[in-house]
Amino acid sequence: MKNLFIATAMACVLFTHAEAQPKLTLRVDKAERSVSPTLYGLMTEEINYSYEGGLYSQLLRDIAMQEMTGGQQSRRQQGGGGRPGGPAPKPRYWVLNDSTAGTLRFNTTGGINFTQKRSLSIELTKATSLENPGFWGIAVRPATTYFGDAYLKGQGKVTVGLRSLDGQKVYASQDVNLNSNEWKQYSYTFQTVADVKATKDAVFFIQFHNTGNYSLAYPTLFPKSKKTYTVKSDWYRTDIMDLLREMRPTFLRFPGGNYLEGNTFKERFDWKRTIGPLTMRPGHRSPWGYWSTDGMGLLEFLCWAEECGAEPILGVFAGYVLNSDYVEGDALEPFIKDALDEIEYTIGGPETRWGARRIRDGHPEPFKLTYVEIGNEDFFDRSGSYSHRFMQFYDAIKEKYPQLQIISTQDERTLRGNAENPAAIKVDVIDEHYYRNAEAMYRAAQQYDSYDRNGPKIFCGEWATREGSPTTNMNAALGDAAWMTCMERNSDILVAHCYAPLFVNVNQGGMQWESDLIGYDALTSFGSPSYHAQCMFAQNLGNKVVPMEAEGVPTTPMGREPVPQLYYNTTVDSQTGKLYLKLVNIGASSQTVNVVTTGAKVKGKAVVTTLKSARPEDTNSIDNPNNIVPAKSSLKVSNNFKIALAPYSISVVVM
Numbered sequence: 001m002k003n004l005f006i007a008t009a010m011a012c013v014l015f016t017h018a019e020a021q022p023k024l025t026l027r028v029d030k031a032e033r034s035v036s037p038t039l040y041g042l043m044t045e046e047i048n049y050s051y052e053g054g055l056y057s058q059l060l061r062d063i064a065m066q067e068m069t070g071g072q073q074s075r076r077q078q079g080g081g082g083r084p085g086g087p088a089p090k091p092r093y094w095v096l097n098d099s100t101a102g103t104l105r106f107n108t109t110g111g112i113n114f115t116q117k118r119s120l121s122i123e124l125t126k127a128t129s130l131e132n133p134g135f136w137g138i139a140v141r142p143a144t145t146y147f148g149d150a151y152l153k154g155q156g157k158v159t160v161g162l163r164s165l166d167g168q169k170v171y172a173s174q175d176v177n178l179n180s181n182e183w184k185q186y187s188y189t190f191q192t193v194a195d196v197k198a199t200k201d202a203v204f205f206i207q208f209h210n211t212g213n214y215s216l217a218y219p220t221l222f223p224k225s226k227k228t229y230t231v232k233s234d235w236y237r238t239d240i241m242d243l244l245r246e247m248r249p250t251f252l253r254f255p256g257g258n259y260l261e262g263n264t265f266k267e268r269f270d271w272k273r274t275i276g277p278l279t280m281r282p283g284h285r286s287p288w289g290y291w292s293t294d295g296m297g298l299l300e301f302l303c304w305a306e307e308c309g310a311e312p313i314l315g316v317f318a319g320y321v322l323n324s325d326y327v328e329g330d331a332l333e334p335f336i337k338d339a340l341d342e343i344e345y346t347i348g349g350p351e352t353r354w355g356a357r358r359i360r361d362g363h364p365e366p367f368k369l370t371y372v373e374i375g376n377e378d379f380f381d382r383s384g385s386y387s388h389r390f391m392q393f394y395d396a397i398k399e400k401y402p403q404l405q406i407i408s409t410q411d412e413r414t415l416r417g418n419a420e421n422p423a424a425i426k427v428d429v430i431d432e433h434y435y436r437n438a439e440a441m442y443r444a445a446q447q448y449d450s451y452d453r454n455g456p457k458i459f460c461g462e463w464a465t466r467e468g469s470p471t472t473n474m475n476a477a478l479g480d481a482a483w484m485t486c487m488e489r490n491s492d493i494l495v496a497h498c499y500a501p502l503f504v505n506v507n508q509g510g511m512q513w514e515s516d517l518i519g520y521d522a523l524t525s526f527g528s529p530s531y532h533a534q535c536m537f538a539q540n541l542g543n544k545v546v547p548m549e550a551e552g553v554p555t556t557p558m559g560r561e562p563v564p565q566l567y568y569n570t571t572v573d574s575q576t577g578k579l580y581l582k583l584v585n586i587g588a589s590s591q592t593v594n595v596v597t598t599g600a601k602v603k604g605k606a607v608v609t610t611l612k613s614a615r616p617e618d619t620n621s622i623d624n625p626n627n628i629v630p631a632k633s634s635l636k637v638s639n640n641f642k643i644a645l646a647p648y649s650i651s652v653v654v655m
């Protein structure tokens with residue numbers, strides 16, 4: 001079995017273009033390798049405004065009053081005042097409609113509780129409104145209920161709502177009577193009418209009808225979700241969640257990525273500070289340079305997985321941060337306890353402290369959990385401490401939860417190389433990350449064929465073909481598809497994989513990392529060609545890998561030496577007998593392929609889904625979201641048939 005795979009993948013005869021007569025033989029009776037049930041999944045972290053201004057549906061910007069402009073502040077001083085002598089810093093995202101009507105000031109003391117210490121003072125000599133632009137706009141949609149609350153001090157009537165940028169049109173609003181000079185929480189709900197045209201050109205406003213002194217802290221605004229999947233459905237932007245469901249993810253790797261680690265210990269993802277009421281979450285700065293309110297906290301990640309029918313792959317903080325600081329030995333013990341508590345929160349019953357807390361937070365059922373990952377990319381930790389840190393976590397987790405599979409972020413050789421007792425190193429799964437251009441993906445498309453079948457399993461926890469920006473183009477999709485044929489073919493050892501980064505807010509200033517899978521602004525979202533390629537692959541997957549032999553595969557010129565023009569894989573569903581043949585033609589010429597199947601009867605009409613474009617640099621965008629999308633056709637198939645593959649195309653044949 002092993003020999004057949006290696007022989008077909010590594011030693012297929014390559015032809016130059018002129019001689020090309022490719023033939024692929026599918027050996028269905030030899031389909032023995034199992035496809036991992038968790039092969040396709042998602043990876044996420046707070047990068048590119050993934051949650052704030054992205055999936056997290058809270059619409060207002062800087063609700064925690066952290067962001068200022070002017071005043072030459074250092075990072076530490078942000079929100080705390082400008083340098084002595086510098087111009088006074090101003091709130092960046094909170095403005096008075098009439099700037100002559102009064103003054104705005106951030107307070108860093110006297111907040112609503114010990115966690116939210118900051119607030120905004122509003123001193124008005126004229127009646128006016130306070131406005132917030134959201135994250136590059138606020139989505140106004142027809143027949144939509146918006147709800148939220150705010151802490152306010154002051155007296156008199158205010159009107160809270162959404163209106164057009166020019167102030168001419170109020171889309172929805174509600175009056176609220178303020179009646180306390182101490183902090184008081186006020187709730188609001190308003191609804192847009194059915195015939196309003198959807199727009200992102202809107203601001204949130206609080207119209208103060210009287211002059212006087214007011215204070216504001218932690219205002220929120222959410223659109224009510226029209227469908228309920230979990231207790232947290234209102235938390236997620238519906239259009240983006242719908243795109244994710246199409247990907248049929250079996251797992252969600254969170255909370256990072258670098259976002260797990262943070263630049264400093266204080267800025268790590270400290271899960272205990274991300275649960276419970278929003279105002280009890282202090283928030284923290286993402287290593288990608290902006291404030292996270294932690295509105296997307298541990299429970300929201302877990303429910304996100306559940307909303308998509310996926311299970312979590314839980315990344316636990318492992319005592320290493322991005323500025324290279326780390327702790328080990330006894331100093332690591334509190335972090336190990338945190339990880340054990342986090343697992344208990346995820347899967348514990350009512351009799352456990354953290355399981356009971358999850359139930360109080362609104363999720364009675366434990367979540368499914370198979371994999372826990374220790375840290376993120378600890379191959380960057382040059383101290384060699386990861387071997388010790390990893391084993392401390394491994395032993396403690398396995399002792400309490402022997403059923404869990406533990407993922408290491410360093411390869412086995414490095415782990416053993418830095419260990420005092422290499423023989424004691426145990427590792428279930430290794431997380432590998434690959435960011436490559438398309439050429440490198442083609443050259444790597446046989447990488448896993450030669451991996452040791454008896455070694456640890458592999459999790460490709462971050463990968464992408466980095467072509468195109470902000471989202472990837474067709475060239476990237478071709479590289480991705482070639483790489484996915486490799487991962488599928490080897491999914492007996494490659495148990496899971498996920499693309500990164502998943503999201504980008506396409507507005508100027510929204511992106512920190514180029515080549516992302518899904519793009520959006522405040523109103524609409526779209527999938528890149530890479531996104532569509534993944535949907536096609538994940539939606540069409542059997543449970544066994546079918547060995548394939550290739551003859552006459554042509555090459556295409558690239559870089560220092562040509563690469564094969566075709567990439568392919570087949571899986572079969574042993575229950576239904578359906579075959580899923582994936583074919584990738586990366587060349588500028590069309591290619592007719594002869595497909596021969598042995599060990600099973602093939603007949604009738606196959607459904608062919610094709611993604612293609614005229615030029616590899618073609619792409620989708622917020623203004624042209626459906627430029628490259630899959631199209632379906634049918635094809636008469638038999639045990640020996642031909643299929644014509646368009647230039648720059650990805651095809652999935654279901655027969």
Ligand code: AHR
Binds near residue numbers: 257513
């Ligand atoms: O995906 C972007 C970053 O790439 C991740 O945060 C990190 O793990 C990797 O280096």
